[in-house]
Amino acid sequence: MPFKVGENVGTYRVMEQLGQGGMATVFKAYHAALDRYVALKVLHPAFLGDGDFIARFQREARVVAKLDHPNIVPVYDFAEHDKHPYLVMKYVEGETLKARLRNGRLSNAEAVEIVRAVGAALTYAHAKGILHRDIKPSNVILANDGQVHLTDFGLARIAAAGESTISSDVMLGTPQYISPEQAMGKRDLDDGTDIYSFGVLVYELVVGRTPFSADTPFSVVHDHIYTPLPLPTSINPEVGMQVERVLLKTLAKERADRFESVADFVNAFERAMKGEEVVAADAIPESTITRRMPDEAAAPVVPPLDPDAGAPSVSSGSSASAAPVKKRRRWRWWYLIPIGAVLCACGFFGLVVLGGLSEENQPEQVEPTRPPVVDAPPDDRPDNPPPDGEPQDILEDQFYQEQLDDALANLEENPEDPGAYLWAAVAFIDVGDEQSATEIFEQGAVLFGEDPGYFFGAGDLLLDRYYGIPALEMYGRGVESSGGDRLPPELRDRIQQALYFAAEDDNAPAFFENLDLQPGPEQPVPANMLDAIAARVTLYFDTPEAANAEIDEVLQRDGNLPVARLVKAEILLNLGAIGEAEEILQRLLGGPSMQSWIRSEAEFFLSILDQY
Incomplete structure (x- = not known):
């Protein structure tokens, strides 16, 4: 802890610690001469690793100290104490919007008042050429006197001026509220960046949850870049259609598709809340509702999941953790099936595509009768969650349960649609019911098993979620259904990508041990690639x-193999050889064309180098 309770810091006496986040620790302090309380924000010691930071800190603090607006928490002073730079800010009695939301949804009147106040603060700051960069509920204070204040302009701007190990990470924004351009590490930020983050906050106010939530920062920021915005009305039917259209425009992936200014957004939102038509249906930006392809944008930069939860681990930049860089797991599924059954199911893949697993591992044939649709699993969650439970988790459970209900209703209405079975299976995956997901999928397989597209579609859905082994099973069954004809190039690419991600699967050692490749012209995975x-x-x-020794053998045989160079870089990351890893990745990206997923992986690893 940089300051101690009871300690005198300049003319201030530290009274208590109020909180700690990824960039600063906050203390309540007392100024005796002025007889008032203030908030001291002490920046994280990691910033001191940048030799020029103090000079930039002082310059940027002078800029934000000039912000004078009733909805912005003012900065009174800035100084250093025992080499710890800190800001002196107005102490506001009240609670954060984040704390308020834990107690339940806001009324429409409350939501409009908060949006109006935060919008006024941002409009003022933008007119001064200052961006916030980190708009989120924990930076909105609801004062006891009824005023609404936006705080931490100084922190976001000052942190962004640094070059420390944490300044290249944390100030990019909080994952749940980060803009696509921030997630991609772009430097040319403008008002549109704050408009997007503000839009996420408003989405949470009226819908009841943030649009994207997952168990890793990568998954969240990836969704902000690539995944279409979940329609507010599909989550909360009480949201008006005009409010939905305003949010769709505000949260467009492309900045040019958003509102031109915060004032325009606030005005449209207020009118929409009154039921007025402000955004025509044909004016909804396509970038909001269609999936962005990975090769259209850079890979996400990965900030900590929640800077408010605590300070991040800061390394010297010269060494890395020995633990592999794992990522992108929203749900772990398929594990109700024993490993033998998984390999059995993958027998199609081994026999037809790789020519590997034995005859006895082929799956049993299912009688071609229409089974009844599986009912949704009973909801045995407690009616009254514990007081210290996370409301966001509860809302997320409710969202996925509603998605499952919709999928099952759609399946009942469209029993001849193969996509309805795939949607229902994925919905069961998202609520963690692996057994029902498998049953629903197999019901569809009985009806549509002669159509290879059913299995290939399932494989693509699983691969989108980075489930390598189950995706391989689906591709194998699709090839079996097609009669084992010549594989199209795009299927070869997906099979190779699925094998790459299968390496992270808990069952990977047993799976790969049982693969028995047979050489031949139709082999979708070259031997050197499989070895990599x-x-x-x-x-x-x-x-x-051990992995480094194996990959070096592969590179001796084929030093230009992109996937081998990619794996080599990942291994070097885990060995702490950051410079070597970065050099390999830069050369890989600057070299000849390669598969898009390999390029995306290389860009991803480059984006996280600063975390080491």
Whole structure:
């Protein structure tokens, strides 16, 4: 802790610690001469690793100290104490919007008042050429006197001026509220960036949850870049259609598609809340409702999941953790099926595509009768969650349960639609019911098993969620259904990508051990590529040193193989050889064309180098 309770810091006496986040620790302090309380924000010691930071800190603090608006928490002073730079800010009695939302939804009147106040603060700051960069409920204070204040302009701007290990990470924004351009690490930020983050906050106010939530920062920021915005009315039917259209425009992936200014957004929102038509249906930006392809944008930069939860781990930049860089797991599924059954199901893949697993591992044939639609699993969650439970988790559970209900209703209405079975299976996955997901899928397989597209579609859905082994099973069954004809190039690419991600799967060692490749012109995975992926399995389930020895053997045979160079860089990351890893990745991206997923992975690893 930089300051101690009871300690004198300049003319201030530290009274208590109020909180700690990823960039600063906040204390309540007393100024005796002025007889008033203030808030001291002490910046994280990691910023001191930048030799020029103090000079920039002083320059930027002078800029934000000039902000004078009733809805902005003012900065009174800035100084250093025992080499710890800190800001002196007005102490506001009240609670954060984040704390208020824990107690339940706001009324429409409350939501409009908060949006109006935060919008006024942002409009004022933008007119001064100052962006906030980190708009979120914890930075909105609801004062006891009824006023609404936006805080931490200084912190976001000052942090962004630094070059420390944390300044390249944390100030990019909080994942749940980050704009796509921030997530991609772009530097040319403008008012549109704050408009997007403000839009996420408003979405949460009226819908009841943030649009994207997952268990890793990568998954969240990835969704902000690529995934269409979940329609507010599909989550909360009480949201008006005009309010939905305003949110769709505000949260467009492309900045040019958003409102031109905060004032325009606030005005449209207020009118929409009154039921007035402000955004025509044909004016909804396409970038909000269609999936953005990965090769259209850079890979996400990964900030900590919640800077308010605590300070991040800060390394020297010269060494890395020995643990593999795991990522992108929203749900772990398929594990109700024993490993033998998984390999059995993958028998199609082994026999038809890779020519590997034995005859006895083929799955049993299902009688071609129409089974009844599986009912939704009973909801045994407690009616009254514990007081300290996370409301966001509860809302997320409700959202996925509603998605499941919709999928099952759609399946009952469209029993001849193969996509309805796939949607229902995925919905069961999202609520964690792996057994029902498998049953629903197999019901569809009985009806549509002669159509390879059913299995290929399932494989693509699973691959989108980074489930390598189940995706391989689906592709294998699709190939079996097609009669084992010549594989199209795009299917070869997906099979190779699925094998790469399968290396992270908990069942990867047993799965790869049972693969028996047979050489031939129709082999979708060249031997050197499979050996490179096998080295990745060793990385995740043995040691980086053992994996490094394996990948070096592959590179000796084919030093230009993109996937081998990619795996080599990942291994070096885990060995702490950051410079070597970065050099390999830069050369890989600057080289000849390669598969888009390999390029995306290389860009992803480059984006997280600063975390080490």
